[in-house]
Amino acid sequence: MHNLAGPLSQVASSADVGVPAQGPAWASLIVFLPLLACALCGVCAIVPAMRRTKLPAWITVALLGVSFVLTVLLYQDVSAGEHAKTVLVTSWEWFHLSWGDAPGQQFVASFGFYIDSLTVLWMLFVTGLATLIALYASEYMSHDVGLGYCRFFAAFSLFVFSMACLVMGDNLLLLYLGWEGVGLCSYLLIGYFYNEAGAVAAAKKAFIMNRIGDLGLALGIMLTFWHFGTIQYAELFPLVAPYVEALKAGDIGQIPLVVQAIPLLLMVGAFGKSAQLPLYVWLPDAMWGPTPVSALIHAATMVTAGVYLIARTYPLFAVSELALPIVAWVGTLTALLSATIAMAQFDIKRIMAYSTVSQLGYMFAGLGFLTSTGAAFHVFTHAFFKASLFLCCGAVMHGFAGQLDLRRLSGVSFMKGWGIVGIAMLIGCLNLAGFPLTAGFFSKDMILAEAFVTPGPGYALAGWILLVTAGLTAYYTFRVFFRVFVGPQHAEPGDEVHAHDGHDAHFHPHAPGWAINSVLAILAVASILAAGTYFIEKEQHGWVGKMVHGSTAAEIVVGEGEHAVRAAAFRHDLVGEHAIHGESHEPAGDHATPEEAGGSSIAHGSFLGMDPHAVMYYVSSLFGIAGILTAAYLHGPRGLFGLFIGSRTEAATSRADALVPALGPLVQWARHKWYVDELYDFLIVKPLWVLSHIFHLIDQLLIDGLVDLMGRLPSIGGRSIRPSQSGVLHGYAVGMASGLAFLLLLVWLLTL
Amino acid sequence: MIERIAWLWPEIILFLATCVVMVLGVSPRLALRRQCAFVSGLALFLAAMVAIATGPMATSPWPQMVPFMKGTAGFVGLLTLLVLAGTVDREVDRDQELGRGFAALRANRAEFYAFFLFSMTGLMLCASADDLIWLFLALELTSLPTYVMVTISTRRSRSQEAGVKYFFLGALGAAIFLYGFSLLYMGTGSTDLGAISTQILAQAEGGAINDIAMAGLVLSLIGVSFKIAAVPMHFYTADVYQGAAASVSAMLAFVPKAAGFIAILLLVSTVGWQWGVADTAGVSLGAGHSLPEPVRLLLWVMAVFTMTVGNVLALLQRSIKRILAYSSIAHSGYMLVGVIAGPQGARFIDNGVAATLFYLLSYGLMNVGAFAVVASMEHKGEEADDLDALRGLCRTRPWLGWTMVICALSLLGFPFTLGFFAKVPLFTSGIAAGEYALVVILGINSAIAAFYYLRLAALPMLEEPVGEAPALTRVPARIVAGVLSAGAALGMVLVAGFFMERAARAAVPGLFDGTHASQSATDQIARSGERRADE
């Protein structure tokens, strides 16, 4: 390893791009204000007079708000010039161990921040959404004012602090600190209602699942230091540069296996935190936490940490031959699987949870399809509309005493005071369903089109799977909308009815107050406006594209102009050929669309013989609208918007009920409504449903069985040697003497 | 001889304080007797400060380790002293407050604090040892007082049982390493560690290490492993920790263990880490980076058994003190990995000795907290030692509960606690030394440890309280110690780099350890190899 690090660093210093400039010192405040908020909430918990008020909420909202404003200022600072610049801000030196002066003989991890446009992009929506959701939570958590309230906001602020460390840290160790920190806060907040066994179990599950991923991440970081001798981004990326050059030259053989193994390990961490296929099961259970938590942590920010990690270390991923195809396929399969599960659920919050897993799958697929722009754009749009969807669900849950069953609610948007919730929900659903011209539509299209453009192992098939998934997404999204928000007005209270107004006999659904309504309105507007960012800086795939291109996450491009190809190690045949002949591969659909002219990528694949970039808008619209119409047909209320395809006149029934007699022997199995509805979904998605259950089974066997086995072996070992601890002095003396004899004999026999 | 005094001021301070405490503690006036703890604390603090201020001790095999380990001993000792406060003489004091007079023969305060200080003096003397006689005396000075402290720590017969087992098995262990020392002397003709090292390397260059010297070294290591509670000398640990008051157990888990590890490092430094693994006899110098094969094999087997036995036995316990006792065995096993890896490698993360020293410091800090929680809870006038006492502690006794959670997680090596930063270097140094099998076993053992440490963390945090909450001790200093320890387990992370660097510096072997001799021997062997190849 030493031998490698030496020449490498020489290469780096000869081709030194220069250390990034020092940034404004106040940028550290973005990180530390939330920490201050956390400390102040702790103080509130100690002082009884402050504990009984909503003070913790206001402290949190105010400090997070300042943090957001500072982020906006930072954005202006960073993106002021032509090109987004990279700056470093160092708060203090955390670790500085040195054993020599040569490069690679220091271990430095400072409490410093690496700020480029990717960082700012992430921080913008993290702090912005955190502020809004804290405001929302100030009302949502109001029946818990007291110690619990303080605990909630302390953990909430601590979460923002950790997330900021994760995103802004200038080294992998600080990223890991943030990574563990968000995991810890997630654990604390999922288990917020610790009196309920389910919440505790869910918290544990999330924790353990994340640990598995973290192990991979930790090993990846160690391997990075082992090989490159640094974990500081500013030093690491110049060291990766020679490999990227090798990749561009088509000389994959120069890239050592160790470098290729690093992303494979980092990836495991990303899969855990972002709930991807082997490790996704914790996220649906995480819905035990209060809804604002689900919206912020488990939909908008924390779960995108995996995407951030891969985007941040994108050059490392690009030089690995295996990493990106695995990422693409894991993302695709996750998207499909969780969409099918979401179709079978009744709990609207759980449906949203599965949809989050599914959308995260899209983002990973996007990364795998070499469009980090698409992935980042989807993260950005998803953050807004998914947060708003969750907060709508939360408003419903808050107003109807914990009711989340879509069969027990109907026509909510027509009730007095629920208009804003209904509209926000509609906007969110349209976004999620990929309805034409919404933000979710553009961001999803960007990923879908690239699936057909990028040549990769089975990427076209993945593209088709994702298209179908888009249809399924539209179906389950509007199933919720049609059943809960439109139709005849009906509401049954949930089981938290006693917790509310003090008298349990009567149940008053209470409409959301100003805080919830204003937050929902802002989010709904924001998720519409997010679509607009696609048209800013059009030649760089929108504003998000510009932000991504200015950072380390930018796609690696070989060639220029029309001949440009996005490069990754698994495309080395293509890249090599390209580099050697200096001309681009000429596939059928090479003609770039007007939007793509001057863009940095060029089409190499085709969609049924057409240019994917051109037709994908229409194709995906088709799938989305088909899904919505199916939902309208099966679950829509009678006379909806003059479409007259719906039939539902009661909350609990839908046209799907008509299928009941036709089901023959299965009907008795479906006496309970739960089973009936699940059966309808079963008939629609039968093969996939079976698949998902098989997966569940494997999941249980694997995790539970393994844990059981691992747990039992040591105890068996312990029981078998326990008699040695007999408590009798002579037993111990004999043990010592025979141990002595054994060791002497062993040493004598084996070595002398 | 005179110049050596310069490094002994900490010990001299402690000794003078011991004299004061011994007389103060039998004073008929209660107010005076109560000053014992204060005087001890002041002396420890002064000693630690003086120790830190002193420079490297040139005659020691580990010149920089002398100030580092004395400072560590002083500050962890201070923390331990907070827990130890109020362990003895409660009844005697109460009787006197009720006007029944002072029964000097029943009072134990003088002995208790004086013996604590003696033990600390012994630990510091261990750190400055450069001679077998000195090392022997220091080790005995460290452990003899602890035998008494265990016995008088409570009035229950369990403490006396613990005392019996500890004393007799301890005497057996001492006899074994003393015999080892005598053989080492017989084989090399000197008790000075530097001279022994030179002699051994000269023997190796002349063909092979003298058998008697090697047997002496092996016997000494096995005997000293009693102090660190390593297999096969571990049997006493659980019974002694359980029988002694929790406060004394807190001390037992650090002071003799630190002394034992210093002794092992000193002894092992006489042969050094510059031996080739490939040599069949393992007693000739090679170009490799390893201990001589007999010593490596011995420590390897001990490390593997120690961590495994400690962890699997800890799984079955219901007594918190027994869990901590068995886990303390396991931690010794972890640290042995660092000893085996040795101080080679330019980087801190490759330096096993630095890892061991840093782990000792971290373990000392975290461990006090866990024991302080047990020492702070009372149930019907006795220590609440059962796991059930921890249930829901975060809600009933939040300070104690969270202390337990943090300390247990840190002992587990949970990421971003002190324990994590302590454990990672053990792994990396093991890998750097090429001890892959050992590192894998270390990893598996860390996983096993998670079972019981997570239980210690989950019971206070997640479970419902059972029955009434355990009563708090009347000694607030213990709770303070626990909170300080938990604070250190979290806060030290922010400045861990500083301490790691100190540990790395402390792990640089002294000049006399035969580096030159070994270098020439290495060259010779290489040359002879070439010659053979030529022929």
Next chain:
Amino acid sequence: MTGVIDQIGGMLAQAGYPAPMSVLTLSHYLFVSAAMFTLGMVGFLTRRNLIIMFLCTEMMFQAAGIALIAASRFWLNHTGQSFVIFVLTVAAAEAAMALALVVLLFRKRESLSAEEWAEMKG
């Protein structure tokens, strides 16, 4: 074993030391001390009386003492002898402690058998 001694003797002779002992060689003393050490350990393991057990550990200490004295004579330096003085001191200190402990234990149980003390186990 004799080979080892001869080896040391040879080294000493090379270094210019006079041949140390004539009739009784170092190995004789080594055998005596090893025998004492083993006897002490065997005694410790087989006897149940705490006082006898303690005496056995003292015997092991003195086995080391014999080895030290013999080696001191062999190497012609005084280190071993001074070591023995310290060993004696420590042995005395241990004896004092053992005495106190034995008195305490006897008053509790009216017996000096080690088997009386086996309450804690597992």
Next chain:
Amino acid sequence: MTDLASYAPLAIILLMAITFAVANVVLTLLIGPRRRGKIKGMTYESGMNPIGTARKRFNVRFYLIAMVFLVFDVEIIFLYPWAATFPNLDPSSPDALVWLFRILFFLLTTVVAYLYGFRKGVFRFD
């Protein structure tokens, strides 16, 4: 032979000791009066009637005394090497002073042990 000669005083002392011990016993046997009787056969001739067995338990203070004795006993061992070395030092050199202080410091422990024992009441029999 000269070597052996230097051991002569030792041999003489040994001889004297043995002679003294043996002579005392023999002389008693030879010249002491011999009377037998019930009173003479008692354990304590002075008139105390022994009660109970000889295996009576001693007062714990005997043990304390025994332990205090150990302190002084052990200190003595270290005085010999010191005493053997001290005369060889040049009295005018500071070394001698240092050696003196060293042994005084060492003897301090005896004082502390004495004080401790005194306070503890070891020397009181009541």
